[in-house]
Amino acid sequence: MTAAILAFLALGLFGLHASGLRAQDTFRTRPDAVVGEQLLLEHFPGGSGDPTQIIGPASEADRLRELAAGVPGVVTVSMPVQVDGLVYLEATTADTTGSDAAFATVKHLRSAVHAVPGAMVGGSSAVALDTQASARHDRNLVVPLVLSVVLVVMAILLRALVAPALVLATVVLSLAAALGVSAVVFDRVLGFAGADPSFPLWAFVFLVSLGIDYSIFLMARIREETANHDTAAATVIAMRTTSGTITAAGVVLAGTFAALLTLPLVFAAEIGFAVAFGVLLDTFVVRTVLMPALAIDLGDRLWWPRRTRERYPKLLDSQYDSAIDHG
Known part of the structure; x- marks a missing residue:
């Protein structure tokens, strides 16, 4: 018995549900950071304050920007910044950083930009997604x-x-x-x-x-x-x-x-x-x-x-x- x-x-x-927590869900109280993020979400896309980062070869800057812009869930892609043969772009997602929807966008974004050799996707949602996979392993x-x-x-x-x-x-x-x-x-x-x-x-x-x-x-x-x-x-x-x-x-x-x-x-x-x-x-x-x-x-x-x-x-x-x- x-x-x-x-x-x-x-x-x-x-x-x-051990898939991770969004930044505003990690606190039991409501500090200023949580209040500010919720206010930001009321007027701007979910990933505005924490865009996803893309790095790749400078010679593929225009292609990377085009590929990233065509991914569902990506609202805007910044103009490329080139330094030492590399290009850096920021993709603003429609969904909140660390959410399941943001994880799905990161996966699609990686699938798209990995068509360019040497291209990588980072940022808070990408780190949280990798942490989730590492924890499972x-x-x-x-x-x-x-x-x-x-x-x-x-x-x-x-x-x-x-x-x-x-x-x-x-x-x-x-x-x-x-x-x-x-x-x-x-x-x-x-x-x-x-x-x-x-x-x-x-x-x-x-x-x-x-x-x-x-x-x-x-x-x-x-x-x-x-x-x-x-x-x-x-x-x-x-x-x-x-x-x-x-x-x-x-x-x-x-x-x-x-x-x-x-x-x-x-x-x-x-x-x-x-x-x-x-x-x-x-x-x-x-x-x-x-x-x-x-x-x-x-x-x-x-x-x-x-x-x-x-x-x-x-x-x-x-x-x-x-x-x-x-x-």
Whole structure:
């Protein structure tokens, strides 16, 4: 049931818009810069204050200007400025810098001007688009790499394969649930326009590292207790001896990250909420309820391929009750 609830909460991930924020959406307050930009947008094209930049060979100046002017979404193109064999032009877009429409214009603009060898397109929207692509690449590389390394380290530590896989599965489920709830809160409660492209990776790094830390602490203690008890009794004893430490650490960390919610920056608030909520979810639900329950259900199979049953026979019911009473 607990796993099903966490999986349901993870569905909110489909509503996480981590494609970047426009400049005016990066603040939770309304500083003068935001007010001025909104006033500018009421009277001029969206890209007026931050035009897209085009650089190419000076010999192709007229062609570059013609190609840029023919791109949908481009309102005007400045006269070319030639320096040291290069030409510089500014293309004013109809859409606000950093918006999805501006990203589409940059893509079309690049497709058009790249017909000229050596031509390049830059500017704030182009940088944001490249940052988005870079963040997606880093996420696809770092996430499986980190999870693989964690799995290997835990397998060596616990001398088993099932236990590390169980830990990793619960950590990933906890992370997905935390991000799912965060996406709903950002959109429905806090009214944020979206999230920074690097937000999912930062949340992954913080929550996985903290979740694995708590899991190692708990699972290592369970493994130690299997020297004298079966897995079920060892889990109960380990929970009684480690739950106070894990709970205290989780509350302190959650409070620390929650302090980021007081900052006026959207990115800081998003990281603060996601990590604080994720830590509390991991502390009070995953490490306290889900993982111990799964460990008890699996029993000695948790330590496969290590054969604990042959070394440590299963306790009788009276011994099991005694182990719990003296845990």
